Amino acid sequence: MPVNDLATQNTAAGLLLADRFRLLGMVGEGGMGTVFRAHDTELEELIALKVLRRSVLDQPNALARFRQEVKLARRVAHPSVARIYDLGRHGTDRFITMEFIEGEGLGARMAREGRLTVDTTTAVLQTVARALQAIHATG
Numbered sequence: 001m002p003v004n005d006l007a008t009q010n011t012a013a014g015l016l017l018a019d020r021f022r023l024l025g026m027v028g029e030g031g032m033g034t035v036f037r038a039h040d041t042e043l044e045e046l047i048a049l050k051v052l053r054r055s056v057l058d059q060p061n062a063l064a065r066f067r068q069e070v071k072l073a074r075r076v077a078h079p080s081v082a083r084i085y086d087l088g089r090h091g092t093d094r095f096i097t098m099e100f101i102e103g104e105g106l107g108a109r110m111a112r113e114g115r116l117t118v119d120t121t122t123a124v125l126q127t128v129a130r131a132l133q134a135i136h137a138t139g
Contacts, residue, residue, distance in 0.1 A: 012036065017090040021049055021097065028105070032056050037100060048082065048100040051093055063094065070096060078134035080127050 015023045022039040027048065029035070033056065038049040056062055066087060073084035083099040106124065110116060116124070 016041075017049065017093075017095065018088050021047070021088075021095075023049065033095075038097075040097070046100045047085065048098045050096045050098065052095060057094055066094070066096070072138060075138040076135050078131055080131035081134060 012023045013025045017023065017038075020040060020042050022041055024037045024039060024046075027035040027037050031053075033050045033052040035048055035050045038047050039045075040047050052066065070084055070087045077083070082101055085097040085099070088095050088097060104112075
């Protein structure tokens, strides 16, 4: 069964993709795909693996755009930007492997703490601005 079908059922944990990446559990979903925590069995490392949605891949030139984005993103080196490793394939599914960053997302933090203080908001925005500056500097 394709990963995209499994991801919608949240039953993909344990699946081995591309004879290398063992899915450990779903981290979240977004407009481009579903992100899993995964174990790279070749390098013995924890990674994030994003399975791209079929609806996204079915758009004209989508795969070419993703290839270009991965190539550009691999040049970015900043502590606040997850490193992109590769674009892969498992059957008819396409996925992106990237650095797994432990921690709580901003949305979850705000749900837990409520409204953030001005100082905290300023610190978050400064971090985001520095990350965007690093991305922009790579072209």
